[in-house]
């Protein structure tokens with residue numbers, strides 16, 4: 160990873176490295192704005208340039224040793240620890256919540272000086288929200304609910320809106336909505352905008368992550384346009400994927416969405432969060448995403464209120480890498496179960 164982290168004086172521990180380089184910053188919530196169809200029509204995505212730039216990212220020089228451990232701890236704090244399976248049970252969700260509270264073995268965290276580290280959130284289906292809220296009581300870890308007919312978003316519109324309210328009532332502080340892909344594919348920006356507005360309103364104080372399902376949007380230009388429309392409609396985050404599409408988070412899609420976020424902030428002054436989700440399972444990939452974020456948006460985005468990984472198995476690999484950093488040994492992946 161090519162960042163300026165290695166150019167600074169080496170802090171003594173991973174904890175000091177993390178806190179010295181990644182300041183705590185907050186931001187005003189994006190209120191949305193009137194739909195600007197001229198801006199949407201003008202949005203471009205130079206696919207070959209984006210793909211060329213994305214291809215260079217994984218091969219870049221990686222941060223090492225305590226700097227790598229610090230960035231990995233930062234990555235843990237940015238994970239929406241997720242289970243979205245048809246066979247989810249209350250027991251599995253309770254185990255996942257215990258993992259969110261204590262994401263890395265206590266002896267490793269003590270050696271890293273990172274006691275108290277937790278994941279950013281736990282993400283579940285509506286039926287599991289109450290269980291997760293109870294299991295996370297007192298931890299400060301929010302529960303995110305996938306909603307609006309996740310993953311396809313094709314249930315009756317009234318029910319999709321009602322589902323948001325139900326999850327908020329059950330205690331979800333974050334709602335991951337799925338957009339209607341057909342509005343993007345048919346260029347019905349007005350309808351996409353209206354739905355986003357209504358979903359944001361239904362969520363009230365709960366923050367809304369708009370899942371674009373980019374693997375089903377056809378082109379990067381559509382991804383750029385849909386990103387803008389969702390931000391205009393008041394999305395707090397834009398998120399790549401449900402994890403159920405055949406193509407989920409990718410670096411070209413991430414570059415496109417991140418640049419839309421940058422443009423939106425430049426024009427409106429409001430920061431919108433970014434959540435790549437689906438298929439991110441290796442610590443190395445997490446570092447690439449963090450480097451991309453830092454390069455394109457800067458350090459303010461490397462906080463849980465502006466960036467999350469949607470991931471079910473990434474934490475296990477990060478824990479393995481941290482164990483290796485502390486002990487010099489790797490353990491088998493099955494020693495790091497999630498739920």
Ligand SMILES: O=C[C@H](O)COP(=O)(O)O
Pocket residue numbers: 241243282400401402403436437438439469470471472473
């Ligand atoms: O939003 C989160 C995704 O569903 C998780 O996907 P994953 O299981 O590929 O990590």
